Amino acid sequence: MRLMIIGQLEGFISQAGKIALQKGAKVVHCEDSEQAIGALLNGKGADLVMIDVKQKIKAFIDRLNNERIHIPVIACGIGTDARAAVKAIQEGAKEYVPLPPDADLIAAVLEAVTEENNTMIAEDPAMKEVVKLADKIAPSEATIFITGESGTGKEVMSQYIHRKSKRKDGPFIALNCAAIPENLLESELFGHEKGAFTGATSRRIGKFEEAHAGTLLLDEISEMDIGLQAKLLRVLQERVITRVGSNDAVKVDVRVIATSNRNMEESIQKGEFREDLYFRLNVVNVGLPALRERPGDVPALAQFFADKYAEANGVPKKKISKEAQAALKTYGWRGNIRELENAMHRAILVSTEDEIEESAIHLQDGPAPAATQASTAQSSASSATVENPGGVESLIGQTVAHVERDLIINTLDHCLGNRTHAANILGISIRTLRNKLNQYKDDGSDIAASGAK
Ligand SMILES: Nc1ncnc2c1ncn2[C@@H]1O[C@H](COP(=O)(O)OP(=O)(O)OP(=O)(O)O)[C@@H](O)[C@H]1O
Ligand SMILES: [Mg+2]
Structure with a gap:
């Protein structure tokens, strides 16, 4: 994790930098946004930028966009100056962090913004x-x-x-x-x-x-x-x-x-x-084996994601009920860990019981076809279609274009707006997906906001 700090942060720069260092980040400091752009263009990469609200944030973010440098930018300023915070966000900053820097807040920001995928669960x-x-x-x-x-x-x-x-x-x-x-x-x-x-x-x-x-x-x-x-x-x-x-x-x-x-x-x-x-x-x-080929990982992964999203959303952590566990284990997981993650994210938010109940877990398709465990996401999807002819029959009467649009938009929703993953599941290139979405948008459809990398 490489953090770039721009400006003096009202004199709190060393404090903020120290906290970030303690959290394992590598920290570089630039006097102003010009110097920062120069460093970034010269290969001094950063995963996150913290910029003093006194800097020209809009110009900086515009320049990053022009150069196609994609880094989340966090604005920092004294206290909770609401106007400065709102302005910074309007200008494209992802977050506003008040100064003096609070260790927990900085740690949370580092974690949330960079979404480092550090945990490797392997039980199976x-x-x-x-x-x-x-x-x-x-x-x-x-x-x-x-x-x-x-x-x-x-x-x-x-x-x-x-x-x-x-x-x-x-x-x-x-x-x-x-x-x-x-x-x-x-x-x-x-x-x-x-x-x-x-x-x-x-x-x-x-x-x-x-x-x-x-x-x-x-x-x-x-x-x-x-x-x-x-x-x-x-x-x-x-x-x-x-x-x-x-x-x-x-x-x-x-x-x-x-x-x-x-x-x-x-x-x-x-x-x-x-x-x-x-x-x-x-x-x-x-x-990497498909998730259905490593069922022993499912309980640990499910609990991991339930806890992760409980924490992220500020709701209490919960265990997963026996019935829900059983349902998770027999499910086909065509979207693999990503799909399990999305399912548990929803589940922790909608669960109303002490333990996550089965009905809180929204599973889209049935279990994996037992005999023909397909080796690609695409072929596994098509074998499911054959197993479920009613699903196809109900589509008769609609045009291919219409069904395609519904499929694409629903898949994108399922992936919480992440275009890369939706394209993968659909078996089309990101470019094709992007063109289709633009077309649907022009036609007036509601498209999930982009969460793509
Ligand atoms: N072994 C694991 N333990 C914990 N979490 C995992 C593990 N493997 C994957 N994940 C999580 O599952 C999600 C998908 O993982 P990742 O993005 O690495 O998959 P991918 O194969 O690159 O997917 P895609 O082909 O869609 O790009 C991520 O949120 C990641 O953090
Ligand atoms: Mg990937």
């Missing part, structure tokens, strides 16, 4: 095996390919490997290859020089350089354009990058972890993914 023997493998390979420098259905914990696993590696004190940088428009991904990875393309108003360091001496997670790498795959392959072979618009090679010392929820052999066969790149990345494969 199948998952314990995977963690054992991860422990073994983490200290090596090998490139790792993590596969698993959507929501099985690929990102959690990559952070776990980083923490267990020799690079743990270096940065962990994640880049979601599916969430960034194709034409911008190259500069996001390798950086660009000033004037390299329209809109490149300053030189910018890419993720490879930012991850120097640390780990770079290339999330959903299967979505990367084939032309860029060739460039990435060269980088992995030669360990040098070239910024867009430059001819100079820059040495990089980065360990790469890639993830995918697709069947890569299929992608290779279809000509969508380069086989040579796949071999380069897949030095070690860590395959």
Whole structure:
């Protein structure tokens, strides 16, 4: 967790920085927002910015947006000056933290804003095996390919490997290859020089350089354009990058972890993914089992999420009733841990009894088809459809476009607005999802707010 503090915070800067340091954050300080932008463009990454309300917050956030630097910004000011707080939030700050800094509040903010996925629950023997493998390979420098259905914990696993590696004190940088428009991904990875393309108003360091001496997670790498795959392959072979618009090679010392929820052999066969790149990345494969293949993890995960959301929402923690436990265990979990998380989030909010009752847990589909445990989220969804023909019959009379719209919007709601996960569950690219949602919005539909990374 890297925290950037901008401005003097009314003289409380060292106090705030000290609290953050104690909570394990790495802290850098910039005198003003200009200096901060300069540092960020030069590869001094940050996961969170705390900025003095006296700084030009709007200009700073606009500049971040222009440079496509996505960091949550927290404003800080003396006491509870409501007007300053409201203004800062209107200008794009995520939170307002009053000064002098309160240790618990800073800790809560660090936690809430960065949503670090640190907890790795592994109770089921199948998952314990995977963690054992991860422990073994983490200290090596090998490139790792993590596969698993959507929501099985690929990102959690990559952070776990980083923490267990020799690079743990270096940065962990994640880049979601599916969430960034194709034409911008190259500069996001390798950086660009000033004037390299329209809109490149300053030189910018890419993720490879930012991850120097640390780990770079290339999330959903299967979505990367084939032309860029060739460039990435060269980088992995030669360990040098070239910024867009430059001819100079820059040495990089980065360990790469890639993830995918697709069947890569299929992608290779279809000509969508380069086989040579796949071999380069897949030095070690860590395959995460689907949640239905590790039922022993369900109780611990369910309780973990129930407690997490009880805390986040300020409601009392509760145990899960026996009946509810049984229902959770037999359910199919096509959306895997992500779906379980959402179900428990809802459950703790709607539960009215002393223990979380079965009816508080809203399960959408039935149990997993026992004989044909599908290996991808998509095929498992289609086998369910066949098992439930009534579900399809009730749709007769509607147009494909109409059903598609309902499916997309409901899935997005189910994912609490998280576009990345909705796209994964739907088996479409983020780009396609985004275009469809824009179209529905234009047609007047209500779309869940974006919670996507
Ligand atoms: N072993 C685990 N213990 C505790 N929580 C977990 C574990 N694995 C995953 N989670 C939680 O489940 C959710 C999904 O995990 P994560 O984002 O890592 O999955 P993913 O495979 O990357 O999903 P997607 O394919 O949708 O991007 C996160 O909230 C994460 O914190
Ligand atoms: Mg992921």
